[in-house]
Amino acid sequence: MIFAALRVLGLLAAAPLVGGVVTRVKSRLAGRTGPPLLQPYLDLRRLLSKGAVLGHPTTWVFRAGPIVSLAAAAAATLLVPLGGGPALVAFPGDFLLLAGLLGLGRFATALAALDTGSSFEGMGAAREIAFGAFAEPALLLGLVVLARAAGSASLSGVLGPGLAASWPIAGPALLLATLALFAVALAEGSRLPVDDPETHLELTMIHEVMVLDHSGPDLAFVGAAAHLRLAILGALVSRLALGAAPPGLLPSPVALGAGLLAFAVAVGVVESTTARLRLTRVPQFLVAASVLSVLALVLLLR
Numbered sequence: 629m630i631f632a633a634l635r636v637l638g639l640l641a642a643a644p645l646v647g648g649v650v651t652r653v654k655s656r657l658a659g660r661t662g663p664p665l666l667q668p669y670l671d672l673r674r675l676l677s678k679g680a681v682l683g684h685p686t687t688w689v690f691r692a693g694p695i696v697s698l699a700a701a702a703a704a705t706l707l708v709p710l711g712g713g714p715a716l717v718a719f720p721g722d723f724l725l726l727a728g729l730l731g732l733g734r735f736a737t738a739l740a741a742l743d744t745g746s747s748f749e750g751m752g753a754a755r756e757i758a759f760g761a762f763a764e765p766a767l768l769l770g771l772v773v774l775a776r777a778a779g780s781a782s783l784s785g786v787l788g789p790g791l792a793a794s795w796p797i798a799g800p801a802l803l804l805a806t807l808a809l810f811a812v813a814l815a816e817g818s819r820l821p822v823d824d825p826e827t828h829l830e831l832t833m834i835h836e837v838m839v840l841d842h843s844g845p846d847l848a849f850v851g852a853a854a855h856l857r858l859a860i861l862g863a864l865v866s867r868l869a870l871g872a873a874p875p876g877l878l879p880s881p882v883a884l885g886a887g888l889l890a891f892a893v894a895v896g897v898v899e900s901t902t903a904r905l906r907l908t909r910v911p912q913f914l915v916a917a918s919v920l921s922v923l924a925l926v927l928l929l930r
Contacts, residue, residue: 631713632710632713632714632715632716633716635710635711635713635881635884636705636706636710636716638710638881638884639705639708639710639856639859639860639863639884640702640705640856642859642885642888643852643855643856643858643859644668644669644672644852644855645665645666645668645669646855646858646859646862646888646891646892647668647854647855647858647892648663648664648665648666648667648668648669649665649889649892649893649896650819650892650895650896650899651663651667651896652665652896653892653893653895653896653897653900654896654899654900657896657897657900657901658900668851668855671848671851672848672851672852675843675844675845675847675848675851676844676845676848678843678844678845679843679844680842680843680844680845680846681843681844683744683745683841685743685744685745686743686744686745686841687743689739689740689743690740690743690744690841691740691846692736692740693736693737693739693740693741693743693846694736694737694740694842694845694846694847694849694850694853695849696732696733696736697733697734697736697737697849697850697853698733698849698850698852698853698856700729700730700732700733700736700853701729701730701733701852701853701856701857701860702856703729704726704729704730704856704857704860705856705860707722707723707725707726707729707783708726708783708860708863708864709783709784709786709787709788709867710863710867710884711867711881711883711884713788714784714788715783715784718782718783718784718785719782720781720782721781721782722782722783722784723768723771723772723774723775723781723782723783723786724768726771726783727764727767727768727771730764730767730816730857730860731760731764733853733857734756734757734760735757737753737756737835737838737839737850737853738753738756738757738838739753740838740842741753741837741838741839741841744841746840746841748837748840749837749838749840749841751837752833752834752835752836752837752838753838755834755907756834756835756838758911759815759822759834759910759911759914762910762911762914762915762918763812763815763816763914763917765918766808766811766812766914766915766917766918766921767809767812767816769808769918769921769922769925770805770808770809770812770917770921770924771783771786772921772925773801773802773804773805773808773921773924773925773928774786774787774802774805774868776925776928776929777794777797777798777801777802777805777928778790778791778794787864787867787868787871791867791868791871792871794871795871798927798928800924800927801924801925801927801928802868802871802924803924804920804921804923804924804927805868805920805921805924806865806868806869807917807920808917808918808920808921808924809861809864809865809868810865810894811913811914811916811917811920812861812914812917813858813861813862813864813865813891813895814895814898815910815913815914815917816857816858816861817854817857817858817861817895818834818835818836818854819858819895819898819899820898820899820902820903820904821898821902821903821904821905821913822834822904822905822910822913822914823835823836823904824904825854835854858895859888862887862888862891862892862895863884863887863888863891865891866884866886866887866888866890866891867884867887869887869890870883870886870887
């Protein structure tokens with residue numbers, strides 16, 4: 629229990645670093661030095677030191693959105709088994725709660741955007757909810773594949789020490805599920821080719837347009853929640869991928885750090901080598917992730 633709590637605290641502390649590594653990889657591939665690795669921490673500290681500016685039409689819903697989003701992401705970390713060890717909170721069907729908490733964070737952010745009364749932010753909220761309707765089935769199907777392969781309905785059983793034994797038996801299905809969850813991580817983390825967190829082109833913004841009215845600590849909470857969602861899915865993907873390695877190859881804390889680092893590098897490479905999809909293509913991208921999970925499930929059931 630103590631080691632599980634320490635791993636959760638480590639993930640909470642290291643989540644912004646994942647975004648810093650992604651940015652550094654993109655900068656290096658583009659031939660630039662780029663910001664320091666700790667820039668996300670500096671940005672969060674700067675925002676927390678400022679005051680929040682509230683628009684006249686907003687209500688308590690606007691202030692509650694970032695808090696609920698961050699709280700939901702933090703609660704989701706309790707369900708994720710890190711470094712091969714059990715999660716701090718584990719029970720049969722906990723992967724359904726994990727998907728629900730990620731969806732709750734999306735809903736809270738979209739609801740806060742609608743509370744501003746801005747048609748522009750309402751457009752971003754509509755896009756976020758529409759694309760989320762395609763991302764959530766892909767996430768759930770991918771987790772169902774893992775549960776079926778491991779014969780367990782709990783994430784701690786699915787991604788526990790027995791994962792290495794599942795790869796020789798269900799390797800192709802687990803590989804397809806890994807690719808599907810990686811695609812979902814790009815969508816949930818608002819990364820290319822689904823979304824661009826650094827875009828300034830108003831008509832193509834999704835996540836960033838929803839938080840235009842947030843400032844100070846509220847914007848820091850939104851940013852921290854986004855970093856945490858990406859780190860949570862990165863931990864799932866990296867643990868699944870590293871499950872193919874021989875057990876005991878790396879100590880669990882080292883394996884967790886190495887997995888998150890490899891995930892961040894992979895995201896940076898994808899963002900540097902792919903263009904942003906047209907908005908009409910984003911649902912097709914997410915449906916393709918669902919199809920990969922369905923194919924993996926068919927391989928397991930045949």
